[in-house]
Amino acid sequence: MALAEPFEIARGVQTESETVIVELTHEGMTGVGAAAPSAHYGETTATVEAVLPRLFEVLPEDPHEIDAAHTAMDRVVNDNPAAKAAVDIAMHDLVAKLHNLPLYRYLGLDATETPTSSFTVGLAETGEMARKAEAAVEAGYEILKVKLGTDRDVEIIETLAETVPDARLRVDANEAWTPKEAIRTCRALDGLVEFVEQPVPAEHPTGMARVTEQSPLPIAADESLVAPADVPAVAEIADVANVKLMKCGGIRPAIATFHAARAHGLETMLGCMIESNASIAAGVQLAPLLDYADLDGSLLLADGADPFDGPPVPALDPTGVVGTGARRN
Template sequence: MASHRTDAGLTTEFERLALPLDDPFTIARGTIETAENVLVRVSDGTHEGVGAAAPSTYYGETPATVEAVLPELLEVVEDVGDPHVRQRIEREMRERVDRNPAARAAVDTALADLAAKRLDVPLYRQWGLDPDAAPVSSFSIGLAEPDEMRQRAERAVEEGYSILKVKLGAGRTGERLTAVREGAPGATVRVDANGAWTPAEAVAKSEILADCGVEFVEQPVPADDVVSLRRVRDRGAVPVAADESVVTASDVARVADAVDIVVAKLQKCGSLRETRRVAAGAHAHGCEAMIGCMVASNATVAASAHLAPLFDYADLDGSLLLDSDPFDGVAMPGGAIDLAAVERAGTGAVEAGG
């Protein structure tokens, strides 16, 4: 653990967390068995804010790169010395470290948590959001053999989840979706291909998706192929969402006429403010918006839950895929994001058992 005390009396620390998953989680790009997060703490001596980075190699980050840039990012916190001035801190962190959004998000989340704790309010109340407007979160079913996906879908429904996000890859689309439907015949099903399909495959597979009652397909083609996204949206049989194609709010205009839904994630946006900007940009361009997350601790997922009322859809099951989480967060029974039940100030993330 690295720590430092600022001239303003703030103590900053960070440490790496290895978080084993309940089951190996597979998407089209590969399998993970352990989520590597980097926890950030910022304390004023009375209150402590926590946040976490859940870096993705897809976006060019690893736990090692996060740890390498955190001292410089925390130097910005030290120079400013006030967690309530996050607009300035966000700008100066971006000026110093442009390509490490998960690292910046960890610091921003810790500061937001600390600032709200000083005001003794949950984040959603500080922002003036309606807790009843939060959409129900989906629960992810990783790519696996059809029978295993059926069993996982059946178990998720038994545990109360009514919306499933099914990860698919290059082959056996019909088999896998049929198996999921057998396990969860009444569930809302969404599909995420993580850019694994060609445009022609995506259009053809969309017919299978429609026959299985899929609500929409997320990132059917590679992220940089906006023309193909538009082709799938125009010729396919289900609505299309863009995840990897949209990193920050500046990307929304580029894809808005090619998709129906834009996906924002704190870890790729780099701050809570930027995540909110993606939602606003999507709605301004006539798209719907979904708040997503990485496989991660509640130290980061809880903050995203407070943003949920700004979005039309939610996919915030990242901490639910872990075998155990050192932090408790916002209650999500069956995927229902229960912000109204949040009694703790800040993000609501607190060390488990604390």
């Protein structure tokens, strides 16, 4: 799927996003899921396509047995969370459809209050980022997540704060800073942004802990948090847990991560890769579990590139659909 514009973060530039769609059928009903593999977590479309047949082979006959499916998948294949997420999402979509319910109701969640998604502004020249921020606000996005990791990070945020004074700003450094730079930048951004995501490399947890201790702004862990088992360690070094279906292996592990995060005093956030609505729609169904949402992954795709329609963003409304709400367009 082509992106509307090249998307740049501290680690590099992306112009395309590859997705593997999974469809599971049971009693005449079809559930849909998708994998958006990330090389950062060791997956590509080739690894997903290689692994999927082995996962399909061990799936239980009854699609309600989602826990058993995860146990079986983990037994035959280590890691490969995006491939497992595609299967997990398709199973959830299928089961909710068999019960003629929106997925959040099948999961027993309360949709009366859901957060609004942020819209991501990728790295570019400062003026270009201000232009993108302005266009996003004009299009109705009131929360912007701004990618940083340059030698002009404070200037970028000061410029955006002036250009779109009513927008709520969050920033994501994607591991670009040293702890010293991170503490200095967080202090400079105090009062301008709501929180700072992944200021330092995940391989440097003591540095992350130091930043969280000395930053006046809350710190969110993204690259530092992959699986539910990471939560206790992350709670020692950050304030917000940024979960992604493609990092943790789907809806089931994501729910486990949210509950573990809450129990350890972390706020919860659901992020995404650049993804098809086939998987973004699953994230929207989990909105009731979130303090923060960053589910704009399908908005960065070129018009017509996504084979699926999904729920409207940025307001995350899981109601009024059956299953996840992803529909082939």
